[in-house]
Amino acid sequence: MDLGLHSLIDGRRIVEIDAAPIPAPPNSRHPGEHLYVNCHYDVGMAKIPLAELFQVARSDAFEVIRRLAANPAVHDFVSVVVRIQGHFPYPGAKRPARRRIYEVSILCTELPPSGVPFTPDSLTHMRAFESTQLDDIAQLIHQPAT
Amino acid sequence: MTSRGRWRKRKKKVTFEALQTLGDGDCMSGTIQDAVAASGKQVDSDDLVNFGSCHRDDINPRTGPRSYWFRFADVARMTLPQVQAAIGELASAGQPGGAKFMRVSGIPVTAFRLCPGGGFFGLDEFTIDVPVMVKYSIEVG
Numbered sequence: 001m002d003l004g005l006h007s008l009i010d011g012r013r014i015v016e017i018d019a020a021p022i023p024a025p026p027n028s029r030h031p032g033e034h035l036y037v038n039c040h041y042d043v044g045m046a047k048i049p050l051a052e053l054f055q056v057a058r059s060d061a062f063e064v065i066r067r068l069a070a071n072p073a074v075h076d077f078v079s080v081v082v083r084i085q086g087h088f089p090y091p092g093a094k095r096p097a098r099r100r101i102y103e104v105s106i107l108c109t110e111l112p113p114s115g116v117p118f119t120p121d122s123l124t125h126m127r128a129f130e131s132t133q134l135d136d137i138a139q140l141i142h143q144p145a146t
Numbered sequence: 147m148t149s150r151g152r153w154r155k156r157k158k159k160v161t162f163e164a165l166q167t168l169g170d171g172d173c174m175s176g177t178i179q180d181a182v183a184a185s186g187k188q189v190d191s192d193d194l195v196n197f198g199s200c201h202r203d204d205i206n207p208r209t210g211p212r213s214y215w216f217r218f219a220d221v222a223r224m225t226l227p228q229v230q231a232a233i234g235e236l237a238s239a240g241q242p243g244g245a246k247f248m249r250v251s252g253i254p255v256t257a258f259r260l261c262p263g264g265g266f267f268g269l270d271e272f273t274i275d276v277p278v279m280v281k282y283s284i285e286v287g
Binding site: 018019020021022023024025026027028029030034036038078079081088090092093095097103105107129131136140 | 199220224268
């Protein structure tokens with residue numbers, strides 16, 4: 001399935017996008033398969049002030065949603081979960097720590113019609129969840145969360 | 147019919163790994179539960195597990211970044227690629243092997259702080275501020 005996300009990978013900000021259908025946990029209120037899309041930011045993005053990083057990540061997630069909505073096959077999933085993952089260097093650790101800069105989850109029945117822009121205002125008209133680990137990131141890199 | 151895919155771009159190199167249909171591809175057939183069964187270890191449904199690149203005897207949040215833990219029952223039916231997608235691969239920006247080992251907590255779930263799963267998927271996360279003794283490290287990838 002071509003989700004139409006390939007062109008978002010620019011090698012500087014977004015270095016990888018992976019997607020997978022995942023069965024909901026046994027006790028989920030929404031059983032069935034959910035589509036997870038993870039966009040991984042380059043570790044260099046960790047230098048950007050968190051408030052700015054959040055806005056960039058949110059904007060990228062909205063573009064992912066817009067592209068997913070244009071694919072009829074995506075509408076067969078229960079929901080889509082789009083995560084913008086940051087990788088933050090941690091002193092003494094071999095690898096950067098992964099943290100969610102931004103996540104949005106939307107029921108596929110409420111995805112916007114193909115071609116319709118997806119904006120922050122769109123979220124107010126649908127059941128959707130947004131979350132972040134900004135506080136955790138701030139603690140990790142000793143930078144104010146906002 | 148559903149499928150999964152991964153796109154990578156490293157500098158000027160772009161690769162596209164062919165999508166494999168769930169249930170058809172070998173890489174999608176083995177679940178975490180299968181790997182545990184093959185290891186001969188006993189993991190209970192309510193045991194908390196954490197994924198990483200290596201075997202560990204303990205995980206100490208005081209000497210490294212905070213770790214996230216998951217109830218075994220919630221991830222047992224997932225394949226490794228699905229776990230990586232659901233919890234986010236721990237490796238640096240797609241570096242492979244970031245979830246090769248599943249570490250099973252040796253301390254009770256009540257010692258952890260529950261972060262209820264947001265969204266419609268409902269995968270609960272658990273965190274803790276004290277060192278966790280690892281009961282088993284099971285190779286799952």
